[in-house]
Amino acid sequence: MRELSVQAEKQRVLLMHASGFPENGPRAGTVAVFHDVTELRRVDEVRRDFIANASHELRTPLTSIRGFADTLSNSQIPPEDLSQYLDVIVRNAQRMSDLIDDLLTLSRVESGETELQLGPVNLRRVVDTVIADFGPRFREAAIEASVGGEDVPNCLCDRDALEQVISNLLSNAARYSNPGSRVEVVLERKGDAVEVRVSDTGIGIPSEDLERIFERFYRVDAARSRALGSTGLGLSIVKHLVRAMGSDIQVESELGKGTTFSFRLPIA
Numbered sequence: 001m002r003e004l005s006v007q008a009e010k011q012r013v014l015l016m017h018a019s020g021f022p023e024n025g026p027r028a029g030t031v032a033v034f035h036d037v038t039e040l041r042r043v044d045e046v047r048r049d050f051i052a053n054a055s056h057e058l059r060t061p062l063t064s065i066r067g068f069a070d071t072l073s074n075s076q077i078p079p080e081d082l083s084q085y086l087d088v089i090v091r092n093a094q095r096m097s098d099l100i101d102d103l104l105t106l107s108r109v110e111s112g113e114t115e116l117q118l119g120p121v122n123l124r125r126v127v128d129t130v131i132a133d134f135g136p137r138f139r140e141a142a143i144e145a146s147v148g149g150e151d152v153p154n155c156l157c158d159r160d161a162l163e164q165v166i167s168n169l170l171s172n173a174a175r176y177s178n179p180g181s182r183v184e185v186v187l188e189r190k191g192d193a194v195e196v197r198v199s200d201t202g203i204g205i206p207s208e209d210l211e212r213i214f215e216r217f218y219r220v221d222a223a224r225s226r227a228l229g230s231t232g233l234g235l236s237i238v239k240h241l242v243r244a245m246g247s248d249i250q251v252e253s254e255l256g257k258g259t260t261f262s263f264r265l266p267i268a
Contacts, residue, residue, distance in 0.1 A: 002015075002016050013036070013037050013038045013041045014037065015035040016035075017032070017033045017035075018031070018033075019031050053232075057099055057217065057232065062092075068088050068089050072085055072086075095231075102231045105164075105233075106216065106233055109240040110240055114244070116158035116161055117158050119156065119157075119268070120155070120156065120268035121156075121157050122154055123152055123187055124152065126159060127147050127187065130167050131146075131170070131185065134174070141177070141179060143177050143179070146184050147186075148187075150189065152188070152189050152194045153189070153267050155266060155267055156265065156267070157265045164237065165238050166198070168235065168237060168238045169238060169261050170183065173200035173259070176200070176203050176220075177200050181200060182200065183199070184198075185198050193267060194265055196262065196265065198260070199260040199261075200259055200260075203256065204253045205253040205259055213235055214236055216236045217232040217233065218232065219232050242263045247264050249262070249263045250262050250263065
């Protein structure tokens, strides 16, 4: 038995079993059987990467919490510094909590355990609500947010899933936009569907990263993402929720000019 890698249109991994015949006497020939195990190997690689990434993401805040907790328990900390140490512990504990919540959400969506309740939803009302919830964050970051487009009919989707998709996309836009940038959610009817576009005039995404941004834990700017509280799972959750509602999400971006995410929902 031997494993081979074959480069055709794309690389395939084959498991080969070969046996000569007959067993006794002069050999008349050889029978070879090939099994395509490309998908199995890919799943194994994804699983290993996921375990490694999840362990790393949890270890980082846990190390900070443990270090500052040890310092507080074994040292005489001046009262004026106590608040700063506790803030670090609370911030990293929140980061771990957010990461675990996102992991559980992603696991439920990927496994199909989260059963979406599809029904007529007023998209404009959902978008207005989420934009209002993000108001303080946008004002603090000096980012202008607005809703554009036309009046559109109700669409067939899951309201909670749609809120989470819009929230994650707006959070991503805020994270990668500098002060003075603009974020806009546009609703536009396209035949028997409504297109939802979330655009920003932020820092943009390099073209070589566009194909990978929906992967779990993938970050274009890891240092900035972690500093701003990103778990690295938001866009992966978005992709799976949009697919669960029967659509696909597209992304267009130009470095230094901004990014647009878009998806379509059928009219109810």
